[in-house]
Amino acid sequence: MESMLNKLKSTVTKVTADVTSAVMGNPVTREFDVGRHIASGGNGLAWKIFNGTKKSTKQEVAVFVFDKKLIDKYQKFEKDQIIDSLKRGVQQLTRLRHPRLLTVQHPLEESRDCLAFCTEPVFASLANVLGNWENLPSPVSPDIKDYKLYDVETKYGLLQVSEGLSFLHSSVKMVHGNITPENIILNKSGAWKIMGFDFCVSSTNPSEQEPKFPCKEWDPNLPSLCLPNPEYLAPEYILSVTCETASDMYSLGTVMYAVFNKGKPVFEVNKQDIYKSFSRQLDQLSRLGSSSLTNIPEEVREHVKLLLNVTPTVRPDADQMTKIPFFDDVGAVTLQYFDTLFQRDNLQKSQFFKGLPKVLPKLPKRVIVQRILPCLTSEFVNPDMVPFVLPNVLLIAEECTKEEYVKLILPELGPVFKQQEPIQASNMILLIFLQKMDLLLTKTPPDEIKNSVLPMVYRALEAPSIQIQELCLNIIPTFANLIDYPSMKNALIPRIKNACLQTSSLAVRVNSLVCLGKILEYLDKWFVLDDILPFLQQIPSKEPAVLMGILGIYKCTFTHKKLGITKEQLAGKVLPHLIPLSIENNLNLNQFNSFISVIKEMLNRLESEHKTKLEQLHIMQEQQKSLDIGNQMNASEETKVTNVGSQQIDKVFNNIGADLLTGGESENKEDGLQNKQKRTKDLTDTLMDNMSSLTSLSVSTPKISASSSFTSVPSTGLGMMFSTPIDNTKRNLTNGLNANMGFQTSGFNMPVNTNQNFFSSPSTPGVTKMALGTPSTLPNFSAVSVPPAGGKQTQQRPTDMSALNNLFGPQKPKVSMNQLSQQKPNQWLNQFVPPQGSPGMGSSVMGTQVNVMGQSAFGMQANPFFNPQNFAQPPTTMTSSSSASNDLKDLFG
Numbered sequence: 001m002e003s004m005l006n007k008l009k010s011t012v013t014k015v016t017a018d019v020t021s022a023v024m025g026n027p028v029t030r031e032f033d034v035g036r037h038i039a040s041g042g043n044g045l046a047w048k049i050f051n052g053t054k055k056s057t058k059q060e061v062a063v064f065v066f067d068k069k070l071i072d073k074y075q076k077f078e079k080d081q082i083i084d085s086l087k088r089g090v091q092q093l094t095r096l097r098h099p100r101l102l103t104v105q106h107p108l109e110e111s112r113d114c115l116a117f118c119t120e121p122v123f124a125s126l127a128n129v130l131g132n133w134e135n136l137p138s139p140v141s142p143d144i145k146d147y148k149l150y151d152v153e154t155k156y157g158l159l160q161v162s163e164g165l166s167f168l169h170s171s172v173k174m175v176h177g178n179i180t181p182e183n184i185i186l187n188k189s190g191a192w193k194i195m196g197f198d199f200c201v202s203s204t205n206p207s208e209q210e211p212k213f214p215c216k217e218w219d220p221n222l223p224s225l226c227l228p229n230p231e232y233l234a235p236e237y238i239l240s241v242t243c244e245t246a247s248d249m250y251s252l253g254t255v256m257y258a259v260f261n262k263g264k265p266v267f268e269v270n271k272q273d274i275y276k277s278f279s280r281q282l283d284q285l286s287r288l289g290s291s292s293l294t295n296i297p298e299e300v301r302e303h304v305k306l307l308l309n310v311t312p313t314v315r316p317d318a319d320q321m322t323k324i325p326f327f328d329d330v331g332a333v334t335l336q337y338f339d340t341l342f343q344r345d346n347l348q349k350s351q352f353f354k355g356l357p358k359v360l361p362k363l364p365k366r367v368i369v370q371r372i373l374p375c376l377t378s379e380f381v382n383p384d385m386v387p388f389v390l391p392n393v394l395l396i397a398e399e400c401t402k403e404e405y406v407k408l409i410l411p412e413l414g415p416v417f418k419q420q421e422p423i424q425a426s427n428m429i430l431l432i433f434l435q436k437m438d439l440l441l442t443k444t445p446p447d448e449i450k451n452s453v454l455p456m457v458y459r460a461l462e463a464p465s466i467q468i469q470e471l472c473l474n475i476i477p478t479f480a481n482l483i484d485y486p487s488m489k490n491a492l493i494p495r496i497k498n499a500c501l502q503t504s505s506l507a508v509r510v511n512s513l514v515c516l517g518k519i520l521e522y523l524d525k526w527f528v529l530d531d532i533l534p535f536l537q538q539i540p541s542k543e544p545a546v547l548m549g550i551l552g553i554y555k556c557t558f559t560h561k562k563l564g565i566t567k568e569q570l571a572g573k574v575l576p577h578l579i580p581l582s583i584e585n586n587l588n589l590n591q592f593n594s595f596i597s598v599i600k601e602m603l604n605r606l607e608s609e610h611k612t613k614l615e616q617l618h619i620m621q622e623q624q625k626s627l628d629i630g631n632q633m634n635a636s637e638e639t640k641v642t643n644v645g646s647q648q649i650d651k652v653f654n655n656i657g658a659d660l661l662t663g664g665e666s667e668n669k670e671d672g673l674q675n676k677q678k679r680t681k682d683l684t685d686t687l688m689d690n691m692s693s694l695t696s697l698s699v700s701t702p703k704i705s706a707s708s709s710f711t712s713v714p715s716t717g718l719g720m721m722f723s724t725p726i727d728n729t730k731r732n733l734t735n736g737l738n739a740n741m742g743f744q745t746s747g748f749n750m751p752v753n754t755n756q757n758f759f760s761s762p763s764t765p766g767v768t769k770m771a772l773g774t775p776s777t778l779p780n781f782s783a784v785s786v787p788p789a790g791g792k793q794t795q796q797r798p799t800d801m802s803a804l805n806n807l808f809g810p811q812k813p814k815v816s817m818n819q820l821s822q823q824k825p826n827q828w829l830n831q832f833v834p835p836q837g838s839p840g841m842g843s844s845v846m847g848t849q850v851n852v853m854g855q856s857a858f859g860m861q862a863n864p865f866f867n868p869q870n871f872a873q874p875p876t877t878m879t880s881s882s883s884a885s886n887d888l889k890d891l892f893g
Helices: 001-025 076-095 150-174 237-239 243-261 270-288 298-307 330-339 344-360 366-380 385-401 402-419 423-435 437-443 446-461 464-484 485-502 506-521 525-536 544-559 567-582 589-660 666-695 817-821 824-828 882-892
Strands: 032-041 047-054 060-067 104-110 114-119 122-125 184-186 192-193
Touching: 001 344, 001 446, 032 060, 032 270, 047 122, 047 366, 076 114, 114 192, 150 184, 150 192, 150 243, 150 330, 237 243, 237 270, 237 330, 237 544, 243 298, 298 817, 330 344, 330 366, 344 366, 366 385, 366 437, 385 402, 385 423, 385 437, 402 437, 402 446, 402 506, 446 464, 446 485, 464 485, 464 506, 485 506, 485 525, 506 525, 525 544, 525 567, 544 567, 567 817
Parallel strands: 032 122
Antiparallel strands: 032 047, 047 060, 060 114, 104 114, 122 184, 184 192
């Protein structure tokens, strides 16, 4: 890799050094920048040809440079002879002006080191193209090395040389004297141009019909650059020291032979013995047969044979050669017409341009791009000719690469995109561009599309011509995929909508709807729902074609897998619009059936989607209910574990109460024992009933929200479930802190119903109430109570719940036993009731738990099954004894 870079560096350095040394100090460099060495030409290929540009105008040129170092080996007088010969040739070329002669743009300039002059841009000499690479940079450029002449190029090139000789012979009365491949230059467009007038001979009697041309005798002692190339020189130059216009025609014949034989001349001449070589050449020419010309095309073979004839008068002249059938090739004629285009009027040009699309496919791409395209684009300055030229330019663009299109064609199309005058030509231009819109959008860079191409499309949509609008609407869907989304959304769609709403043409309105329907797939779903569908309701006309167009857009949106219409849109906007349209009187039976079919399809989709949604919601609700019941069952299991801890706490407080009240009377103990045994028996029966009811609970019990589960009890109703103060004298208490303390139940009944819900409101069906036994002096805390077995159900009035406010107030500080003995019963009880939301006590009624195993009220824990709605007090009554009253008097004073 490094060696390659070094080689490249050395090559660039060498080329730069050559250029610098060649033109250093030459006046040409004041006005022109000299570029890369590209070719060689002139007599002996002595002239190096460089790329160049004019500094002031940036115009491209070719710079011909003769380096005087090439003649350092000659003596001074020989050097002067060479320089004079070269100067004479360039000066003569500068004076002559003709399309077939190389155009000089800056005359010859001489410096100490070189001669230089500038011409039109050049590709190479014919000798370079035919394989003679003398005086070319090394390595040879692939552009020249791989260059192959097409038949049409060869034919038209030889025709151009013939036309150039015809100009010299007929108009200038001059013999060129050195027609060779070195002196035929191919310019940038591929045209063949004549140069190298070093040995030209002018007529001594230009006014007479028979011109006379003086001829110099061949001097073999002169330097080679002071002599013409003998391999292309007519025999009479050497043998008879005469020359005439026919001598150039012989040279033309040898050039034609070389072109068809890869640069090889007819004869090789020994320059040391020139006379002997030419004498032998005469014998060969006299016996020249068709076998020697096998590589030459048959249609021109006889003409070449005539050109190589020994007798000058037998040779056809230049004017005759331009008219031979060989040059009547359609490609050559087309190229020849382009060269004379500036002489034609608009009518002739328009007829020629109309037939050109048939010829272009027959021509090689290089010929089209180099020769024809520049001629076509030059006609864009003529507005009337643009509609005739533009189709050919776009046809060429199809065969070009994107890079060639951007470099060669797009810059010329810029003004045409914006042309609006004259109106008729402008409309034709719009039609042509619209027909080739896919080509423009494919090869034009995005910035140019946005700045030049799309504005032209918008102008077509707003054009007054209905034909242009229709064509534009028909063509837009074919290239919609090439338009960027913001341009389509913000510029193209609004103009299509305006064309539909504002036009008076039914065809434009229908085509607008069809166009929208075809480009829906390139739009965003929500843009269609929010912009396109509401637009359909603004269309005023009710013609069947318009209605079917509206239906088509609805159907496309509804059935497209990327778009679709939501059921809300269907129910709220689409169906209310379509159904009235379906009964328009203008519709025939088939159109009505189309409407009804789409409407039914929409209704079925609407029904299916909404039904599916409701079913899914129902399933989710059922699953949630099942999950909640499962959580309730898990909570009941946890409650059983919690009750064990409750009993431990109750036992501690019971023992404390027994120790404090040991000094009581035996009568009190006996009463307490009897009450305890009675409660134990009642609670045991109740628990047995509860266990049987729990096993029959159904998991399918409907879920009830928390707000409806506790409507019968205020949210602050935590604690003991009493709504009124308790009379000290009527409590069934044996002592203050005994295990047989008041607030115990004589019975605890659970409902035995498979549909029971412990969290339901009193109005929940299938749920019975649980009765919690209380003394007869206490009120019943349930609106509905269930009596024990064999008992009679009674209806009781709900009690006032306001007394609970003191019971569930803020937690009081702890008090001593002395302070406790001086408090009222309710105050003493509140010391042991945790505040709402404290640990061990639920923040709602749902979190309250009742000790049902005969323990004291101080052992209450959170129990999810305890709910005032689910528990009712049975009418069972516990009577207080006189000993209990005495103990209370002793305890509370």
